[in-house]
Amino acid sequence: MSQNRVLLEERLSHNLRKLELLHLESRLDALLEEKGFSGKSLKEQLNLLLEEEITFRQERAIRMRLKLARFPALKTIDTFDFSFQAELDKEAVLSLFGLSFVSERENVILIGPSGVGKTHLAIALGVSACQNGYTSYFTSFQMLMENLRRAAESNRLRRKLLTYCKPHVLVIDELGYLPMDHHDANLLFQLVSARYEKGSIILTSNKTYLEWGNLFPDEGIAAAILDRLLHYSKTIKISGQSYRLAMKRKMGLFDSMKQSPNRRTVIP
Ligand SMILES: Nc1ncnc2c1ncn2[C@@H]1O[C@H](COP(=O)(O)OP(=O)(O)OP(=O)(O)O)[C@@H](O)[C@H]1O
């Protein structure tokens, strides 16, 4: 390579770095070959390169949002088998993926028994939000309450509530497995109030609304929480059978377990 060419390469790298076009800097030669640049005008070539950088940045931002969301597994709507839940309102579920509930700061409540896909759909909505420029954060209800309790004990509740208010979508998974005492209910009230009309909550629960009354220690606080949670909200009820059990049945596991009572395995 001639001296001039080496200098040009160095200048180009330096300038791309300075403009923080890091993807172009690291892949420029490969991109120029891949894209079949010959025969294109200078403007077309420039535009192609800039689009490459933009796509790279968008994908990196999505990866970052997904990482920060702390989803326990990556679930999408594409892998949700609607034919398995024939009674589920497919149109209502799919319309949620338009994400207007996020821009309108509404809540989504997914209710149904164990294994019917509540967490799957909640994660899929959170993932979709991340892919479309919104931030999400996933927490189990239990972990949420532990963190709020710990924050309250050490005088950090206000700050903790603010961090739970930051994401556009807060997924709270599994309300209803454990009853709440007054302190817990008060903490939940503060969280729901803090996010009210400011950001969406996606909540999953294995209890029906009628049963929710028993989760809270008194009617006043139950009404205050439900009022805020349900005011702007969409409810998806799933009443079908457990996908987990169906898969086990399909693999022949469930029946063989039932037939051998001495086995210790517990079917979740
Ligand atoms: N209709 C479905 N199509 C594809 N996979 C499904 C479907 N329903 C559930 N699953 C899968 O079955 C497993 C259990 O579903 P999920 O965890 O969403 O259930 P859940 O309603 O949250 O249950 P739980 O109340 O016990 O937490 C997951 O791996 C999920 O991806």
Ligand SMILES: [Mg+2]
């Ligand atoms: Mg679940």
